[in-house]
Amino acid sequence: MEQIRIKTSRSCEFLDITSSIENVVRKSGVKSGICYVFVPHTTAGVTINENADPDVVKDIIMELDKIVPLKDNYLHAEGNSAAHVKSSIIGCSQEVIIEENSLKLGTWQSLFFCEFDGPRSRSVWVKVMGS
């Protein structure tokens, strides 16, 4: 397993981590298999979406903010319930097929680390399986 370290700079942001994950796959030497990407945090997530127009990510963040308001009658005393809820909506893992020692992503797809309670130091765990 490989660990990627990330420093986020905003309370809510999506960071394109595709090249970091691609480096792990290349180093592994695996030609054909699966890359499993796991975020070990309860107020962050990982998703795959469009990398060409940065407005797509902005729209996703805007809509998540509408679905999950920052302030509500939340019970969790830490005060970051919205971040926990967004983390569960997005999810904490993704799998991508590996072919020819490379991530098999669509033309416009990237892997995004999703920060919902930053800025923080974060980790992403990557497991490459195959041969």
Ligand code: ZN
């Ligand atoms: Zn909390």
